[in-house]
Structures are given as structure tokens and as C-alpha cells.
Amino acid sequence: MMMTAIPPSRQVLTECVRTATAAPSLHNSQPWLFRIAGPTVEVYADPSRRLPVLDPDGREQLISVGAAIFNLRLAIRQAGYRCHSTAFPDRKKPDLVARVYAAGPAAATPAVEALSAAVPHRHTNRFPFAHTPVPDDVLDHLADAARREGATLTVATAAGRDTILRLAREAERWLRARPGYRAELARWSGGGVRHDGVPIWAVGPWDALEAVPMRDFAELMPLPRPTEKFEPYPTLLVLSTDGDDRTDWALAGQALQRVLLTATWQNLSTTPISQPVEVPDLRRRLTDPAGGRIAQLVLRVGHGKAVGVTPRRRLADVLLRSPEPAPRDRP
Ligand SMILES: Cc1cc2nc3c(=O)[nH]c(=O)nc-3n(C[C@H](O)[C@H](O)[C@H](O)COP(=O)(O)O)c2cc1C
Incomplete structure (x- = not known):
């Protein structure tokens, strides 16, 4: 020290x-x-x-x-x-x-x-996680990390999880049909020697059950994508803020990183899932009408195998x- x-x-x-x-x-x-x-x-x-x-x-x-x-x-x-x-x-x-x-x-x-x-x-892990649940006290610890940065982290209930997964699949379809989406994805993913973007080895397999909607970075790559069974009941968390302006977005990022590092400290793997908050209509459906909190990002947490460092x-x-x-x- x-x-x-x-x-x-x-x-x-x-x-x-x-x-x-x-x-x-x-x-x-x-x-x-x-x-x-x-x-x-x-x-x-x-x-x-x-x-x-x-x-x-x-x-x-x-x-x-x-x-x-x-x-x-x-x-x-x-x-x-x-x-x-x-x-x-x-x-x-x-x-x-x-x-x-x-x-x-x-x-x-x-x-x-x-x-x-x-x-x-801390790395984004796009591979299957173990089928064991994340203990409640660890989830409380993650929620506390978000609170300390002025944000809210909510653990999805079983019904909430199904809704989020459905919205994420809907969002993925909507985004892929959007002009320019695939070209932008291609610009930021793939092989070659570069210092940014998502490298092919970080992409992970496709979920055989199609339960966990991973972003399809590999779609435009010339290799077949392997299929594996992901955890059937992923633990999903929604990070939200009270407002929705530039200050709130920067605050959400600080809360996100505090949550991700706290999860890493607790030996958990994490995947940010942002498709459902990239489609305005779907994002509105993730907003908690009672609490008035605005959804900024979805996170998947669980026990995963080690993954590598991106450039x-x-x-x-x-x-x-x-x-x-x-x-x-x-x-
Ligand atoms: C705002 C934000 C949104 C993200 N959305 C996704 C996503 O939808 N799917 C995904 O696989 N990774 C997502 N990520 C993770 C990034 O792809 C990842 O941070 C980046 O590739 C660097 O890799 P690393 O996290 O392993 O350092 C997101 C990260 C941030 C900060």
C-alpha cells in the first residue's frame, strides 16, 4: 500500500x-x-x-x-x-x-x-457458464457496487429474465435488418493485427438452445461458428439510472465498471448484453415504471472458464x- x-x-x-x-x-x-x-x-x-x-x-x-x-x-x-x-x-x-x-x-x-x-x-466472457446459481449475498454485493456509484442494479426474476431474453432476441433481429449495422459490426470485429475491435477468438460459440442471445460478431467471419449449450437459466442484471442525459450515461459507465470489477473479485465471469437497450422501444420496456429508473445495460454473470485479454x-x-x-x- x-x-x-x-x-x-x-x-x-x-x-x-x-x-x-x-x-x-x-x-x-x-x-x-x-x-x-x-x-x-x-x-x-x-x-x-x-x-x-x-x-x-x-x-x-x-x-x-x-x-x-x-x-x-x-x-x-x-x-x-x-x-x-x-x-x-x-x-x-x-x-x-x-x-x-x-x-x-x-x-x-x-x-x-x-x-x-x-x-x-476482468474480461468479457461470451462462453457458456456453469449451471450453478450465483449466491444471493454475491448479487447483493454487486448491487451495492452500483449503488455506491449512484446507479441501480436489479436482478431479473424468472419472469423478468424470460422477458429480457425475448427482447434481446427481438433486438438482435431488428438491428441486423438495420441499414449499416452489419458494415459497422464488420468494421469493429475480425482478425488481423489491430489494437481495437473484437478479435475472432473472443467471440465464443453459438448457444445450441438459442437461450442466451450473444451478439453475432462472427457472422461476417469466414469460419464456421461452433455450437455449445449455454446455461439454460442465465443470471441477468439490469443496470439503470434515475435520469437519461450525458451525465447519467457517464455515471452508468462508472457503476458498470465497479460492478464488473466487484464480480471479477468474486470470481464471477461477466458479459455485457446491450442489444435490448439499443432499440428505443425495447429499452422503454426494460424501464421500471414504478421506480422511474432508466435501463442502461443488461449484464450476464456466472461461473465461466478463463478467457483471454483483448487488445x-x-x-x-x-x-x-x-x-x-x-x-x-x-x-
Ligand atoms: C456499453 C457497452 C456495451 C457492450 N455490449 C456488448 C454486447 O452487446 N455484447 C457483447 O458480447 N459484448 C458487449 N460489450 C463488451 C465489449 O465488446 C468488450 O468490453 C470489448 O470487446 C473489450 O473486451 P473486454 O471487455 O474483454 O476487455 C459491451 C461493452 C460496453 C462498455
């Missing part, structure tokens, strides 16, 4: 940015940019990496950036500093999602240590140059 009164060096914050980039993102688009300025890291959404067909409003882009912000905050805490962040701090810069400050010294708590240790082990862009490609100091600031 580190604790220091010295402000973090650029090198320390660069390592924190590296941790931020381990976050999940829609189709591994990694739609973020960072700028380090003194003890502050600015986190930007990169408009050139938004998926215009699947994500016309940039909602999932901001969820992805939010997940990176959570990792950044965690890494700063793990490096021995308090951390403050301001969402959308500059009206003139709409792509500046957050300014994250490393403040005075603070020892990492056991929770910070555990979540940090989970970062390199990330080089730090040089995501780190913006720091602004030149103004003349009066120069030594």
Missing part, C-alpha cells in the same frame, strides 16, 4: 491512464482520449470512435468512457492519492467528459486494493499532448 505527500508525477498518472484503458467499451472501440496536466487528468470522448448506427446518441460511448473514468479514479486511489472528479466541467468542450484530480495522500483501502487487483482479470491501443494514441504552459506559469 503506497502513501505519499508528493503530488503524482506525470509517469504515475500515465500508468493510471494505462489502467483506465483496460476498461470495457462497445465493440472494443476504446472511444477515449486523455490529457495529463499537472495533478489532473482530463478524459475526453473521441467523436471519431462513436458507432453512428448502433449508438447514434453516443450513449454507449459515454458508458464506455465512464468505465475508463472509474478505472482511472481507482488507479489514482491505488497509487496513494485522494481523487476528485468533475463531470462535464467545461460547457465549451462537450467532449470533455471529466476532469479527474489527484489530491493529497490517502492510503488505499482494502476495497481499492481488491478492485485494482481485479482490473487485469488495446498504444498509450501514445490515446494521450493528448499537454497544453503549453502560459508564459506567466513558466519558471
Whole structure:
């Protein structure tokens, strides 16, 4: 456990940015940019990496950036500093999602240590999970993780699960019929040497029972896709927020990453399932009318086998140059 009164060096914050980039993102688009300025890291959404067909409003882009912000905050805490962040701090810069400050010294708590240790082990798992249920106390722990970030995580009941799975299958059909969807999917998946996108080996088999609606990244790939039996009663969770603006989307991303890392810490595998929230009509049906909560993402959790690490862009490609100091600031 580190604790220091010295402000973090650029090198320390660069390592924190590296941790931020381990976050999940829609189709591994990694739609973020960072700028380090003194003890502050600015986190930007990169408009050139938004998926215009699947994500016309940039909602999932901001969820992805939010997940990176959570990792950044965690890494700063793990490096021995308090951390403050301001969402959308500059009206003139709409792509500046957050300014994250490393403040005075603070020892990492056991929770910070555990979540940090989970970062390199969290991966999207698109393979079958064991047929054993996830214990209730672990699910409570996940719901608490979402609550701590200001979001709500609801475990689907048996009836709710059937509805979500039906909506996800409906959404997958609707999306595939959408002009541009397949071309966009092809752009962000496949083989070859690249630092983004979903590689073929991460795609997983097709569910023989067609119960779990995995996104069909492999559809356009030239290989036959194997079929396996997935768990018949997947544990599904719905992540939701009170509002539905850009601040809520970035908040949902931070909650998502806290939940995913908590699940990893509890030895669970996870799959974000976003098809049902990509179709506005279907998304409305996932919204809890009584609580007024807006669905942002569906998560599948369970006990899965180990899967590999997907690629990330080089730090040089995501780190913006720091602004030149103004003349009066120069030594
Ligand atoms: C907002 C969002 C939506 C996602 N939707 C899906 C999805 O519908 N299906 C899926 O298999 N993975 C989904 N993912 C997972 C990403 O594909 C995954 O994070 C990315 O490929 C990087 O891989 P990793 O999570 O293993 O690091 C989503 C992730 C995010 C952040």
C-alpha cells in the first residue's frame, strides 16, 4: 500500500491512464482520449470512435468512457492519492467528459486494493457458464457496487429474465435488418493485427438452445461458428439510472465498471448484453415504471472458464499532448 505527500508525477498518472484503458467499451472501440496536466487528468470522448448506427446518441460511448473514468479514479486511489472528479466541467468542450484530480495522500483501502487487483482479470466472457446459481449475498454485493456509484442494479426474476431474453432476441433481429449495422459490426470485429475491435477468438460459440442471445460478431467471419449449450437459466442484471442525459450515461459507465470489477473479485465471469437497450422501444420496456429508473445495460454473470485479454491501443494514441504552459506559469 503506497502513501505519499508528493503530488503524482506525470509517469504515475500515465500508468493510471494505462489502467483506465483496460476498461470495457462497445465493440472494443476504446472511444477515449486523455490529457495529463499537472495533478489532473482530463478524459475526453473521441467523436471519431462513436458507432453512428448502433449508438447514434453516443450513449454507449459515454458508458464506455465512464468505465475508463472509474478505472482511472481507482488507479489514482491505488497509487496513494485522494481523487476528485468533475463531470462535464467545461460547457465549451462537450467532449470533455471529466476532469479527474489527484489530491493529497490517502492510503488505499482494502476495497481499492481488491478492485485494482481485479482490473487485469476482468474480461468479457461470451462462453457458456456453469449451471450453478450465483449466491444471493454475491448479487447483493454487486448491487451495492452500483449503488455506491449512484446507479441501480436489479436482478431479473424468472419472469423478468424470460422477458429480457425475448427482447434481446427481438433486438438482435431488428438491428441486423438495420441499414449499416452489419458494415459497422464488420468494421469493429475480425482478425488481423489491430489494437481495437473484437478479435475472432473472443467471440465464443453459438448457444445450441438459442437461450442466451450473444451478439453475432462472427457472422461476417469466414469460419464456421461452433455450437455449445449455454446455461439454460442465465443470471441477468439490469443496470439503470434515475435520469437519461450525458451525465447519467457517464455515471452508468462508472457503476458498470465497479460492478464488473466487484464480480471479477468474486470470481464471477461477466458479459455485457446491450442489444435490448439499443432499440428505443425495447429499452422503454426494460424501464421500471414504478421506480422511474432508466435501463442502461443488461449484464450476464456466472461461473465461466478463463478467457483471454483483448487488445488495446498504444498509450501514445490515446494521450493528448499537454497544453503549453502560459508564459506567466513558466519558471
Ligand atoms: C456499453 C457497452 C456495451 C457492450 N455490449 C456488448 C454486447 O452487446 N455484447 C457483447 O458480447 N459484448 C458487449 N460489450 C463488451 C465489449 O465488446 C468488450 O468490453 C470489448 O470487446 C473489450 O473486451 P473486454 O471487455 O474483454 O476487455 C459491451 C461493452 C460496453 C462498455
